[in-house]
Structure formats: C-alpha cells, structure tokens
Amino acid sequence: MSQQMVNFASDNASGAAPEVLEAVFAANDGRTMPYGNDHHTEATSQRLAEVFECALTAFPVATGTAANALALATVTPSHGSVICHRHAHIEVSECGAPEFFSGGGKLALLDGADGRIDAASLAASLATAGGSVHSVQPAAVSITQLTEAGTTYSVDQIRAICEVAHDHGLVVHMDGARFANAVVSLGVTPAEMTWKLGVDVLSFGATKNGALSAEAVIFFNRQHVDSFEFKRKRSGHLFSKMRLLSAQLNGYLENDNWLRYAAAANAAAARIVDGIANLPGVTIKHQVDGNQLFLLLSPGVLKALLDDGFQFYQRGADADGRVHARVVTPFTTTIEETDRFVAAVRRGGSNG
Numbered sequence: 001m002s003q004q005m006v007n008f009a010s011d012n013a014s015g016a017a018p019e020v021l022e023a024v025f026a027a028n029d030g031r032t033m034p035y036g037n038d039h040h041t042e043a044t045s046q047r048l049a050e051v052f053e054c055a056l057t058a059f060p061v062a063t064g065t066a067a068n069a070l071a072l073a074t075v076t077p078s079h080g081s082v083i084c085h086r087h088a089h090i091e092v093s094e095c096g097a098p099e100f101f102s103g104g105g106k107l108a109l110l111d112g113a114d115g116r117i118d119a120a121s122l123a124a125s126l127a128t129a130g131g132s133v134h135s136v137q138p139a140a141v142s143i144t145q146l147t148e149a150g151t152t153y154s155v156d157q158i159r160a161i162c163e164v165a166h167d168h169g170l171v172v173h174m175d176g177a178r179f180a181n182a183v184v185s186l187g188v189t190p191a192e193m194t195w196k197l198g199v200d201v202l203s204f205g206a207t208k209n210g211a212l213s214a215e216a217v218i219f220f221n222r223q224h225v226d227s228f229e230f231k232r233k234r235s236g237h238l239f240s241k242m243r244l245l246s247a248q249l250n251g252y253l254e255n256d257n258w259l260r261y262a263a264a265a266n267a268a269a270a271r272i273v274d275g276i277a278n279l280p281g282v283t284i285k286h287q288v289d290g291n292q293l294f295l296l297l298s299p300g301v302l303k304a305l306l307d308d309g310f311q312f313y314q315r316g317a318d319a320d321g322r323v324h325a326r327v328v329t330p331f332t333t334t335i336e337e338t339d340r341f342v343a344a345v346r347r348g349g350s351n352g
C-alpha cells in the first residue's frame with residue numbers, strides 16, 4: 001500500500017490558487033506608493049464594496065489572528081468584554097491576541113451546540129453582565145461563520161444575535177476565516193449574511209481558501225473604524241508593500257474565483273459525507289455545512305486511513321477507544337482523494 005500522502009489537516013495545507021499568484025506577479029511590475037496608497041489597494045476596496053453591495057472600509061492584513069484581534073481591539077475597550085463561543089478561535093487558537101491588543105479586554109464564553117451561540121443565551125448573559133464598576137463591560141459579540149464545528153449559522157440565527165447585541169449597545173463581529181465556504185453553503189449573498197443582518201465588522205478570510213497570506217478587516221459602519229489604523233501600524237500589520245497583499249485579494253475576488261474555490265472545497269467534503277454516512281466504524285459528529293468534518297473513528301477505520309497516507313488532526317479518544325478527528329478538505333481536493341478516503345473508511349470499518 002505505497003500511497004501518496006493526502007493532507008486533510010487543514011485548508012491551509014494547500015498552497016495559493018494560480019489566479020492569486022498571477023495577480024501578485026502582475027502587481028509586482030513597476031513601482032507604486034507604499035503603505036496602501038496604491039491603485040491595487042484602492043481596487044480591493046472597490047471590489048469588496050461591489051461584492052458586499054455597500055459602502056465599506058477595508059484593511060488588508062496578513063493573518064486571521066491579526067484580523068480578529070485588531071478588529072475586536074478596536075471595538076472593545078480594555079475594560080470591555082467580547083462574548084463568544086467557548087470553542088471560538090479567538091478563545092482557543094490565538095494565544096490571547098484579542099486580549100493583548102485590546103489592552104486586557106476579556107473574552108466572555110458561552111456554550112452552545114454545534115459550535116453556535118444563540119440569541120437566548122446571549123440575552124441571558126447580558127441580563128446580568130456589566131452595569132457595575134466592578135465588572136467588565138460587554139462591548140462586542142463575536143460569531144464564527146463557518147463555526148469551529150464546521151456548521152453554519154443560519155441567516156435567522158445571525159439576525160437574532162445581532163438584534164440582542166444591538167439592543168444592548170454591543171458591536172457584532174464575524175470571524176469569517178471560512179466566509180466563502182459559508183456563503184456558498186447557505187446560498188446567500190455576502191450582504192445577506194452580514195450587514196443586512198446587523199454584522200458591523202468582518203474578518204474576511206482568504207488565506208484558507210486560496211490566498212498566499214491575506215485577509216481583510218471590513219467595517220460596514222465607518223464609525224467603528226476609530227483607532228484601527230493606529231492599532232494596525234503598532235502591531236506591525238501596516239505592510240509597506242501593501243499592493244502585494246491587495247493583489248492577492250484582487251486575484252481571489254476576480255471572476256468569483258473565491259466562490260468557485262469554496263464550492264470545490266465544500267463539494268469535496270459533501271462527497272466524503274455521502275460516501276461514509278452509512279458505513280460502520282465512523283460517526284459524523286456535526287452536520288457538515290462546509291469543508292470541515294468532525295468524525296469519531298473506530299481504531300480500525302483510523303488505522304486504515306493512516307495506513308493509506310491520510311493526515312488529519314486527532315483530538316483524543318472517547319471511552320470506547322474511538323478517536324475524535326478533524327478532517328478538512330482544501331479547495332484543491334480531488335475526486336480521487338475523496339473517493340480514496342471513503343474506500344479506506346470502508347476497508348477499516350469492515351475489518352472491525
């Protein structure tokens with residue numbers, strides 16, 4: 001069984017998309033003004049305004065952590081809090097960056113099934129939060145779309161969260177590291193998933209879905225931009241050769257490439273779901289709305305997958321020795337890879 005390795009550890013196991021690289025090469029010619037005062041960066045803003053069908057203020061940064069931390073620090077004072085899911089990336093995977101950049105702002109955690117918080121538990125938490133000088137003051141809510149459990153928030157769920165947040169004077173942030181996957185999955189427009197529901201600021205992901213290293217912080221509400229530009233500079237995210245970040249976003253967005261990549265990633269995950277749904281030795285833990293699968297694997301299935309060269313993150317075992325696995329299909333996933341994955345699961349399951 002000498003097979004090629006197939007890396008399903010994360011979307012960013014893939015390199016960049018050809019259209020993105022071509023856009024970087026094209027933008028590399030000649031000289032422009034630095035620090036974002038160039039026509040490529042201007043074009044990024046214009047293109048994003050078209051994509052979102054509204055006036056907006058957009059800032060390219062190089063990582064999703066920077067996008068989240070700088071966005072949240074801008075809308076949260078050091079005595080404030082950001083309400084988010086217990087498993088949110090900002091809580092578990094950013095090394096305290098939102099707290100650091102906000103100068104000590106606190107994350108307030110909510111539980112919720114399938115990676116989602118909901119309007120009711122948000123309202124309940126806000127009923128008792130803040131108010132006194134002895135506690136942090138709730139300043140923002142952050143939701144992740146796709147969620148960290150691979151599910152989407154529905155349009156109605158987002159709207160309800162935004163309503164509660166705004167009733168309490170909170171700003172709504174969306175961590176859109178997998179924004180494109182969610183848009184494709186819901187079949188809505190970018191506007192219908194964000195500002196039309198009340199989302200105020202968005203971390204618009206691109207790296208996982210085809211960029212080299214570029215994301216954009218998008219403010220739908222100019223008043224929230226506030227000190228963002230100073231924070232971006234202080235944190236080292238004001239790139240002098242900004243045009244090469246902006247060019248990535250331009251290549252990503254042109255001709256709806258980003259939606260095509262996300263559709264490919266989602267379709268690969270759906271094909272795996274179809275193939276393994278009724279096989280023994282594997283349980284799909286959450287509905288697969290995008291390109292992330294959270295699975296419980298019997299030892300036999302785990303061994304068959306590893307023997308066949310599949311790489312993915314394992315996250316401990318349950319009492320029966322079944323292993324929690326996260327499998328992510330990048331936009332470059334081929335049908336051969338998905339079908340080989342299904343075949344390995346079938347083999348491992350039938351071996352008991």
Ligand SMILES: *Cc1c(COP(=O)(O)O)cnc(C)c1O
Pocket residue numbers: 062063064065066068089090144147148175177178207208
């Ligand atoms: C990957 C990811 C990010 C961004 O991570 P970086 O490694 O900093 O680019 C942010 N949020 C979520 C939900 C992610 O999955």
